[in-house]
Amino acid sequence: MLDQTSLEHLVRTVGPHEVYNLGAQSFVGSSWGQPILTGDVTGLGVTRILEAIRSVDKSIRFYQASSSEMFGKVHETPQRESTPLHPRSPYGVAKAYGHYMTANYRESYDMYACSGILFNHESPRRGLEFVTRKITDGVARIKLGLAHELRLGNLDAKRDWGFAGDYVEAMWMMLQQDAPEDYVVATGETHSVREFVEIAFSRVGLNWEDHVVIDPKFYRPAEVDLLLGDPTRARKELGWEPKMSFQELTETMIDSDMRRVSLLGGQAPSLVRISA
């Protein structure tokens, strides 16, 4: 992690017009085990970048990757920009801090600083510790005879899952406006982990109930039960629309892992060494 002086030096040397802060300890599950590191990187890291921009060139536009995890124990459904925050993990709390600091720099220093409140966004490049990729990688291993079971936690959790590529487009659009504003970026649909599992197994002709084992090790100390975003503001003001459906996203991920695991076999990096 860069200290303040190095960050300022970097901003001065590169001279960017726009800065996108996607840096974080981003795995919610690990944030209970590493609450201080998570607060430092995911929370204070935002202020370090904002301070570097403020001291070098206040005209640089800043994007903060805020998260739907900030809504936590949700106060209303669907969640929109005005929904009160109620984070349920050290990760969610750190993101809420970064979110408010971004708004604070916008209001205090007249900087073009804004947050995208992004709901879960997935792709074949998703880390293996996150549930979607853990499932698609696990299904491919089972189908190709490298594993027999897939151990998961809470299948009832519901998420508003979209395609990461669509969401990156929204981030860029947010920095091209006349004035900075925070936006919810979501599909407006919610699905359970169980539904994701069903689609992934059926794509390769398997029955999920023959292979999924519920392991309490993967339950979280506090769960976010339901996330469903309302992207009306992004639709109206940015003209943004998600292009990939939930079904297509799941199938794209499973097809990609089938290709990868077929090619690399037992050499394909797996979750065996990661306790997620």
Ligand SMILES: Nc1nc2c(ncn2[C@@H]2O[C@H](COP(=O)(O)OP(=O)(O)O[C@H]3O[C@H](CO)[C@@H](O)[C@H](O)[C@@H]3O)[C@@H](O)[C@H]2O)c(=O)[nH]1
């Ligand atoms: N990781 C994981 N999650 C599981 C498992 N079994 C069930 N789940 C459930 O699956 C849901 C999604 O978990 P993750 O994929 O780890 O994502 P997340 O906690 O929703 O956080 C992601 O989305 C946020 C946006 O809302 C991001 O901010 C965050 O960085 C991350 O990308 C959670 O409710 C979790 O309890 C499992 O074995 N592993």
